[in-house]
Amino acid sequence: MNAVVAAVGIMLVLSLCRVHVVVALIIGALVGGLFGGLGIEGALAAFNKGLGAGATVALSYALLGAFAVAIAKSGLAHALADKALALVGRNHEKGASEVKWLLVGLLLAVSVSSQNILPIHIAFIPLLVPPLLYVLTKLQIDRRLIACVITFGLITPYMFLPVGFGGIFLNDILLANVVKGGVDVAGVNVTEAMLIPAIGMLFGLLVAVFFSYRKKRVYDLEKIEQAEQVRVVYNPLSLLVAAVAVAAAFVVQLWLDSMIIGALVGFVIFSVSGVVRWKEADDLFTEGMKMMAMIGFIMIAAQGFAEVMNATGDVKTLVDASTAWIGNSKAMGALLMLLVGLLVTMGIGSSFSTVPIIAAIFVPLGVQLGFSPLAIVSIIGTAGALGDAGSPASDSTLGPTSGLNVDGQHNHVWDSVVPTFLHYNLPLLAFGWVAAMVL
Numbered sequence: 367m368n369a370v371v372a373a374v375g376i377m378l379v380l381s382l383c384r385v386h387v388v389v390a391l392i393i394g395a396l397v398g399g400l401f402g403g404l405g406i407e408g409a410l411a412a413f414n415k416g417l418g419a420g421a422t423v424a425l426s427y428a429l430l431g432a433f434a435v436a437i438a439k440s441g442l443a444h445a446l447a448d449k450a451l452a453l454v455g456r457n458h459e460k461g462a463s464e465v466k467w468l469l470v471g472l473l474l475a476v477s478v479s480s481q482n483i484l485p486i487h488i489a490f491i492p493l494l495v496p497p498l499l500y501v502l503t504k505l506q507i508d509r510r511l512i513a514c515v516i517t518f519g520l521i522t523p524y525m526f527l528p529v530g531f532g533g534i535f536l537n538d539i540l541l542a543n544v545v546k547g548g549v550d551v552a553g554v555n556v557t558e559a560m561l562i563p564a565i566g567m568l569f570g571l572l573v574a575v576f577f578s579y580r581k582k583r584v585y586d587l588e589k590i591e592q593a594e595q596v597r598v599v600y601n602p603l604s605l606l607v608a609a610v611a612v613a614a615a616f617v618v619q620l621w622l623d624s625m626i627i628g629a630l631v632g633f634v635i636f637s638v639s640g641v642v643r644w645k646e647a648d649d650l651f652t653e654g655m656k657m658m659a660m661i662g663f664i665m666i667a668a669q670g671f672a673e674v675m676n677a678t679g680d681v682k683t684l685v686d687a688s689t690a691w692i693g694n695s696k697a698m699g700a701l702l703m704l705l706v707g708l709l710v711t712m713g714i715g716s717s718f719s720t721v722p723i724i725a726a727i728f729v730p731l732g733v734q735l736g737f738s739p740l741a742i743v744s745i746i747g748t749a750g751a752l753g754d755a756g757s758p759a760s761d762s763t764l765g766p767t768s769g770l771n772v773d774g775q776h777n778h779v780w781d782s783v784v785p786t787f788l789h790y791n792l793p794l795l796a797f798g799w800v801a802a803m804v805l
Contacts (some may be wrong), residue, residue, distance in 0.1 A: 412677035422626070478522070513786060681723055700798075
């Protein structure tokens with residue numbers, strides 16, 4: 367049994383059985399280490415070594431949580447929620463429908479912008495989503511729909527548009543590794559290469575929006591009122607300070623490429639302005655960090671898991687073994703390359719980290735099978751993006767959960783991971799295979 371297959375399989379099965387994702391990641395890593403010949407001590411050493419890589423992301427989430435609580439205190443996001451509730455009116459079905467699509471469109475636009483136009487990635491989620499939960503619940507909007515909408519916005523732009531994070535993924539990682547494998551990509555348009563897979567993502571989004579989760583779903587309003595302040599007193603000054611703090615946080619993040627410093631600057635502005643009183647600052651900071659604690663620990667554990675997978679050396683073994691099944695069949699070759707990409711990314715939790723691993727073997731294999739440079743770029747890019755949605759350890763699923771589960775009514779695995787896996791990974795497999803065949 368390949369160590370990567372065993373580790374990812376154990377992790378996914380335990381997660382689906384509602385074992386906490388952190389526990390599932392630890393057990394999966396230890397099982398993978400044993401299958402990979404590391405032994406318990408070796409597996410633990412590799413796991414501990416990888417934990418440090420997740421500390422930065424975890425601290426970023428914790429500080430973003432504190433910043434989100436300060437924004438809630440100012441009333442900025444609640445002012446938006448109040449406007450939405452006013453538009454709904456009392457039992458006004460037409461108004462409710464209009465506001466539903468307005469909110470869905472807003473979250474989709476912000477999610478897409480967070481990857482390309484204003485590359486803040488998942489930083490907006492704990493700031494924007496929790497204050498809107500009361501409105502979403504009043505409208506009985508299925509949170510699985512919102513999870514699918516946000517995940518679409520977090521993944522599709524970077525895998526299709528070479529701007530912002532897309533520039534890093536498509537140019538600095540994907541094309542660079544294809545060139546490293548000996549393929550001339552001088553005439554390759556990376557957007558054209560990823561167009562068909564991107565259409566697969568759009569297909570999944572449309573299915574989620576108009577079929578899977580179009581029906582109403584009831585949530586407990588009392589739980590939201592306990593977890594999230596739904597009646598916040600705000601005034602023009604507090605809203606102005608909040609707008610300045612948000613703008614400053616984003617500018618600092620883009621300038622220094624640090625979510626930690628950006629969130630910290632925003633929180634300090636709230637404290638200095640008096641919107642957050644000094645005597646309340648400590649409690650608010652602690653409350654925000656607790657809100658993001660679970661996501662942070664999952665991120666840390668995921669890095670340990672990935673380090674164990676790399677230490678076993680079985681990622682390369684898995685890739686090599688898949689080539690033996692392919693023979694000279696282009697159709698089988700494309701399918702197996704995509705499936706291996708799905709498995710590796712679901713385990714590592716990052717498409718950006720997957721591409722260099724699989725490209726080293728799959729680029730020469732693609733050349734050997736007679737795929738065009740355009741098709742090779744499409745296969746490797748799709749194989750890397752596969753699994754970003756639908757992985758319990760991916761920030762593309764952890765991000766939506768961090769905003770939607772502040773009141774404990776949105777299960778990470780069953781309400782974020784499973785819906786995004788079904789609506790994005792399956793279409794990506796199909797459309798990615800078609801792209802490989804026609805390009």
